């Protein structure tokens with residue numbers, strides 16, 4: 001046991017690096033959830049049949065006739081949701097402690113790959129119950145692909161394996177969900193851990209004090225054990241109280257209203273309500289991914305100092321940028337919904353300009369104005385400026401996701417609170 005632990009940890013660690021508030025145990029929690037997913041996933045596979053005729057019935061059978069069947073299914077469902085949320089929080093913690101640069105740059109990139117893998121593990125699993133929710137959520141999400149220029153529609157047909165979801169789609173999603181993606185995830189996670197070791201542990205603020213090293217056992221391992229226990233308790237509670245969704249069997253002839261993408265794509269779906277699809281489904285998401293992958297390789301003025309939000313200035317500018325982003329996104333949604341629709345107002349122009357280029361330029365102008373008339377006075381360093389842009393993107397993404405998930409009801413109209 002000790003030997004196994006020492007593959008993951010060094011013999012001794014910096015005492016301050018194991019304070020809970022340094023990492024909140026998020027990376028370790030994500031790792032534990034992978035194990036939970038694999039074990040419960042194997043158990044579910046004993047009962048599941050991946051064919052449109054049988055898939056739904058096999059899930060109903062598991063729910064009604066298998067001892068602990070619903071509990072195992074709920075744990076698998078909730079650990080998938082938790083994993084995505086926790087991996088996202090871990091990604092924020094890594095960014096806001098500045099641990100995405102220099103020796104950690106490659107691990108940041110592999111972390112992005114992990115985040116994408118976790119999204120697609122959730123996505124491929126979503127279809128498997130083959131109920132109305134799964135069928136229509138995957139239909140709208142895969143339809144988003146057809147908005148990609150030139151290759152969009154052929155790519156969608158290739159991914160779906162036909163014009164509409166069918167037996168081949170289910171078989172393919174099943175294979176990706178249960179074999180391809182878990183194997184790739186495991187390989188990347190082990191590499192990710194190895195790179196943390198290679199960077200000599202997590203990034204710590206520089207200090208004049210002498211660094212106190214303590215044995216990893218029991219100091220760190222005991223804390224990890226407590227975090228694991230609490231996580232498992234919360235997960236079990238969720239699994240006991242809230243069932244994984246299962247509506248009636250999929251009916252391709254009768255679409256759901258509203259037809260919503262899974263919640264992690266609700267932000268992109270919301271964006272599609274305000275921007276031309278070429279911008280909402282392609283230019284903006286691509287821009288964000290390129291920005292995230294690029295930031296470790298920019299030339300910065302100082303080495304990362306390991307402090308949360310870099311500095312006092314960094315904290316203040318992040319707070320005001322967060323408020324600005326929340327207000328702009330919310331007002332933008334409301335304004336576009338109730339006051340001004342560029343596509344109708346400028347109907348003589350190609351929609352890609354009236355509803356793509358123009359709103360994007362307005363958004364960029366607002367951001368530039370916020371910088372020129374407010375942030376500039378902070379005299380931010382380059383890393384603090386990158387942090388402010390990151391905050392803007394994350395807050396806008398969160399507001400869009402919450403709006404799409406909870407405030408879109410029948411016919412995708414803005415609704416006060418929608419609980420599906």
Ligand code: HEM
Nearest residue numbers: 023027028030031087091099107108111112114115202203
């Ligand atoms: C399945 C998902 C993931 C797992 C299991 C995982 C696991 C871990 C663990 C256990 C650590 C050690 C420190 C800690 O617990 O915070 C760590 C560190 C790190 N992770 Fe992840 N991670 C995942 C996703 C990500 C993502 C999405 C990113 C960012 C894009 C990322 C970037 C990093 C970096 C740069 C470090 C080094 C942090 C430092 O030196 O302070 N990881 N990860």
